[in-house]
Amino acid sequence: MSAIRKQLMTLRVRRGGAGEPPRYDAFEVPYEPGASVLDALRWIRADVDPSLAIRFSCVNANACKECVVLVDGKVDYACTARLQPGAMTIDPLDNKRLIRDLVTDIVPPKERLDNVVKERTRKKG
Amino acid sequence: MTREPIHLSTDVLVVGAGGAGMYAAISAARNGADVILADKSLVGRGGATIMAQMTVAAAVGHQAPDHWTHHYADTIAAGRGLCNEPLAAILCEEAVARIHEMDGWKVGWARENGHMKQVAAPGHSVPRCVYVDFLNTGPAVAKCLRTQVAQGANIARISGLSITDLVLDGGRVIGAVGFNLEDGAPVTIAAGAVVLAAGGLTGIYRRNSASANMGGDSYALALRAGAALIDMEFVQFFPIGHLAPRLVGMDPIMWDPFRYKLGGRLLNGKHEEFIHNYGGTDSGKYTAMRDVTSYAIVKEDEAGRASPHGGAWLSFQHVPEKELRAAFGPVIDRLLKNGIDLTRQPVEVSPIAHYHMGGVRVDAQMFSGVPGLYAAGEAVGGANGANRLSGNAIPETFVFGERAGRYAAETVRVGRPAWNPQRAARALDEIRRRSGAGATKPAQRGPEYHGLAKQLRALMWDKVGLIRTGAGLTDALQSIRAMQAALNDETSAGEEAFNLSLQDWFDLRASLTTAEAVTLSALQRTESRGAHWRDDVPRNDPAQEHNQAVALKDGALSLSRLPVVRTEVARQEAHAAQ
Numbered sequence: 001m002s003a004i005r006k007q008l009m010t011l012r013v014r015r016g017g018a019g020e021p022p023r024y025d026a027f028e029v030p031y032e033p034g035a036s037v038l039d040a041l042r043w044i045r046a047d048v049d050p051s052l053a054i055r056f057s058c059v060n061a062n063a064c065k066e067c068v069v070l071v072d073g074k075v076d077y078a079c080t081a082r083l084q085p086g087a088m089t090i091d092p093l094d095n096k097r098l099i100r101d102l103v104t105d106i107v108p109p110k111e112r113l114d115n116v117v118k119e120r121t122r123k124k125g
Numbered sequence: 126m127t128r129e130p131i132h133l134s135t136d137v138l139v140v141g142a143g144g145a146g147m148y149a150a151i152s153a154a155r156n157g158a159d160v161i162l163a164d165k166s167l168v169g170r171g172g173a174t175i176m177a178q179m180t181v182a183a184a185v186g187h188q189a190p191d192h193w194t195h196h197y198a199d200t201i202a203a204g205r206g207l208c209n210e211p212l213a214a215i216l217c218e219e220a221v222a223r224i225h226e227m228d229g230w231k232v233g234w235a236r237e238n239g240h241m242k243q244v245a246a247p248g249h250s251v252p253r254c255v256y257v258d259f260l261n262t263g264p265a266v267a268k269c270l271r272t273q274v275a276q277g278a279n280i281a282r283i284s285g286l287s288i289t290d291l292v293l294d295g296g297r298v299i300g301a302v303g304f305n306l307e308d309g310a311p312v313t314i315a316a317g318a319v320v321l322a323a324g325g326l327t328g329i330y331r332r333n334s335a336s337a338n339m340g341g342d343s344y345a346l347a348l349r350a351g352a353a354l355i356d357m358e359f360v361q362f363f364p365i366g367h368l369a370p371r372l373v374g375m376d377p378i379m380w381d382p383f384r385y386k387l388g389g390r391l392l393n394g395k396h397e398e399f400i401h402n403y404g405g406t407d408s409g410k411y412t413a414m415r416d417v418t419s420y421a422i423v424k425e426d427e428a429g430r431a432s433p434h435g436g437a438w439l440s441f442q443h444v445p446e447k448e449l450r451a452a453f454g455p456v457i458d459r460l461l462k463n464g465i466d467l468t469r470q471p472v473e474v475s476p477i478a479h480y481h482m483g484g485v486r487v488d489a490q491m492f493s494g495v496p497g498l499y500a501a502g503e504a505v506g507g508a509n510g511a512n513r514l515s516g517n518a519i520p521e522t523f524v525f526g527e528r529a530g531r532y533a534a535e536t537v538r539v540g541r542p543a544w545n546p547q548r549a550a551r552a553l554d555e556i557r558r559r560s561g562a563g564a565t566k567p568a569q570r571g572p573e574y575h576g577l578a579k580q581l582r583a584l585m586w587d588k589v590g591l592i593r594t595g596a597g598l599t600d601a602l603q604s605i606r607a608m609q610a611a612l613n614d615e616t617s618a619g620e621e622a623f624n625l626s627l628q629d630w631f632d633l634r635a636s637l638t639t640a641e642a643v644t645l646s647a648l649q650r651t652e653s654r655g656a657h658w659r660d661d662v663p664r665n666d667p668a669q670e671h672n673q674a675v676a677l678k679d680g681a682l683s684l685s686r687l688p689v690v691r692t693e694v695a696r697q698e699a700h701a702a703q
Contacts, residue, residue, distance in 0.1 A: 053622070
């Protein structure tokens with residue numbers, strides 16, 4: 001397979017944290033028919049820019065449901081959305097609090113560290 | 126800038142919130158302990174459990190008469206002489222109660238005519254594996270346990286908390302140190318007992334069916350706390366992982382359930398059956414054990430008889446579409462969406478790192494020998510010996526999770542150690558140092574260690590994978606040690622919010638320690654047995670029917686031989702049941 005010259009496509013990825021003016025980084029990523037958006041995001045982290053923040057766990061099974069983002073403006077799982085030749089734009093969910101880059105706060109409130117600390121202080125107090 | 130750590134205190138800290146961690150938390154809480162359940166991903170979402178496709182083995186005897194001693198005899202036979210027999214007996218006996226308990230919690234085991242449906246899997250003498258349709262065992266189990274955990278009044282759940290080190294005082298575990306991924310805040314947790322339930326190591330292999338957080342955390346944390354690991358050379362390669370064409374939204378081990386229900390035919394590149402040449406049988410039936418099939422596929426490839434992408438063909442073309450749909454319903458449509466029509470084409474499969482037989486050495490109470498430290502689930506070594514039966518991994522999470530939680534709670538009742546912040550200082554320093562805050566290098570694009578992680582996965586696959594040699598293992602050991610030195614010079618990308626590359630640094634530290642333990646153990650086992658195949662010594666050596674333990678001695682890993690723990694009682698019962 002490595003003998004086949006890899007095609008490229010462009011992934012525009014929204015960057016920045018809460019309160020920062022949004023900006024987009026464009027990455028030229030390898031394109032193979034059938035590959036997922038998550039494949040490309042993981043490739044970026046491993047080969048170009050490890051500072052890119054993304055959330056995922058199960059990689060390919062669509063079981064953990066952690067990799068939900070906006071793919072060309074539509075809510076989708078990065079692990080099942082297919083890469084398309086040409087260009088695509090990836091944004092964080094727009095109805096959740098932005099943490100950084102593509103990561104939003106999808107953690108159930110009771111599982112957040114700050115809430116656990118508050119709850120335990122309240123119980124003891 | 127020095128950030129004060131956030132401090133929490135609890136009776137029992139459970140590290141890792143997959144099946145084993147959640148069961149441990151439930152069990153510790155119902156035995157009176159206050160629990161913190163922490164996961165670096167989301168609670169009940171990360172880890173391996175949620176990816177389980179189908180089989181959960183337990184001798185509930187609904188499909189056919191069965192007894193746990195039969196399950197035990199099959200487990201021992203699969204383990205090629207190396208199972209810790211008391212652990213295997215506990216696994217098989219208590220799996221029955223746990224499956225019923227999960228049934229009471231409405232997990233939704235598949236049923237027909239009022240009884241639980243059970244399928245046969247390779248190596249099991251009767252149809253013994255319960256499941257949730259369709260290919261939904263993992264998600265259903267994870268959801269069911271999440272609900273139970275949420276109802277436990279004394280369980281605090283924390284998602285996105287990376288535990289980097291355990292804290293010891295006077296040889297006893299007194300808590301842990303980590304950081305909150307969302308904002309990088311350092312965290313200390315005082316705990317009366319810690320349960321390691323952070324899963325296995327398959328993420329250190331190039332081809333794996335692991336989630337992102339299966340890089341050997343449990344093993345590295347245990348080693349650094351002074352515990353011993355056992356059977357580290359035995360990594361299970363699942364023989365028929367999906368290879369081609371590219372498939373998204375499905376776990377690569379999904380062909381296993383297809384074979385349970387429909388048989389299927391495994392063929393080489395010439396479209397001929399081949400398992401019979403390696404001591405197994407196929408003929409459209411799924412009976413050959415995992416170690417044999419994996420080996421056969423790799424050897425066919427070596428002989429130039431692989432499918433186009435270097436694996437084997439798996440064909441269901443002889444199965445009528447009606448039967449396919451009856452067995453797998455919506456999954457058939459998901460496959461069509463991926464461009465795969467099973468009535469018209471075979472798929473390509475090949476071995477994939479799937480599970481680790483080895484792990485933390487524990488006794489029947491899941492106690493590691495280091496006061497205050499317990500383990501559960503895949504983190505535990507020994508019960509499955511040199512090769513694991515299909516269907517034994519999920520019961521292991523339930524049974525060992527339940528036990529670890531119960532005994533951890535029990536030890537806390539006796540008394541809790543005092544927290545000593547000074548003992549946490551070194552681990553906190555390490556987090557600060559690696560966080561990259563105030564790093565002198567400009568905008569750390571591409572720290573070297575991301576290359577190292579890739580290199581490690583390739584090295585483990587090529588030299589410490591399915592087929593090993595003494596020379597290859599010696600090379601690998603040298604490379605791993607060089608990578609450890611290289612990692613030591615690195616810091617993360619320096620972001621504060623969701624600094625995933627800081628987690629990558631600690632992940633890689635754990636992976637390298639674990640990889641070294643696997644490689645060292647594989648080098649010392651100069652025979653072929655179960656999942657450990659040495660091409661330079663391609664035969665079983667009865668004189669090596671012992672376990673190997675690895676521990677840290679003066680900062681270096683050292684290996685020792687241990688006699689296999691046998692149980693006369695369990696053996697007699699198994700014998701009587703036959």
